Amino acid sequence: MFGGGGGMNPRKMKQMMNQMGIDLTDIDAEEVIIRTEDTEYVFHDADVQRMDAQGQQTYQVVGEPDERPRGDGETIETDDDDGDADADAGGSEIADQDVEIVAQRAGVSESEAREALEETGDLAAAVQRLESE
The missing domain is CATH 1.10.8 (Helicase, Ruva Protein; domain 3)
Structure with missing residues (x-):
């Protein structure tokens, strides 16, 4: 559709996407977590873009995730002044x-x-x- 796109400059690509009604937005994400039944994929300082096209939003996450298994009753604790998150x-x-x-x-x-x-x-x-x- 774009003729390979490898040699197209980013400005031209953005113009073409705007003409087709596709809007790209960079998101300044600190962390992205994808949870599956067994595993969590945690991206720290990932590059995230949201693409709006024809009423649909698509998110692209680029980075290297840390993988960790999910356990039953797993919680995310925050630091309290007294050290007891619960x-x-x-x-x-x-x-x-x-x-x-x-x-x-x-x-x-x-x-x-x-x-x-x-x-x-x-x-x-x-x-x-x-x-x-």
């Missing part, structure tokens, strides 16, 4: 940072977000559940 959550293993993310994404209170996280155990699933209510 103390403020009444013994819950849900990190406050995760609760804030879900609450913001789903547009709900932090207590509703925490409840959804406790039920689902996953940020994306919690947001999806709250948005479908």
Whole structure:
């Protein structure tokens, strides 16, 4: 379609993409995590681009991920002043940072977000559940 594209300059390529209604946006991501049933792929300082074309958004992540196995009940702990990440959550293993993310994404209170996280155990699933209510 682009005749190989290897010799095309980036400015010309961007013009052609704009003419076709494709918009590229660089995202200044600090970290990208892809979770599968068994593994987490964690990209630190990855290059991320979002492409908007014909009402669809596609994300491209470029970088070298760290791979780590997923375990049951795995939590992401944050540093508290007292060193106990779970103390403020009444013994819950849900990190406050995760609760804030879900609450913001789903547009709900932090207590509703925490409840959804406790039920689902996953940020994306919690947001999806709250948005479908």
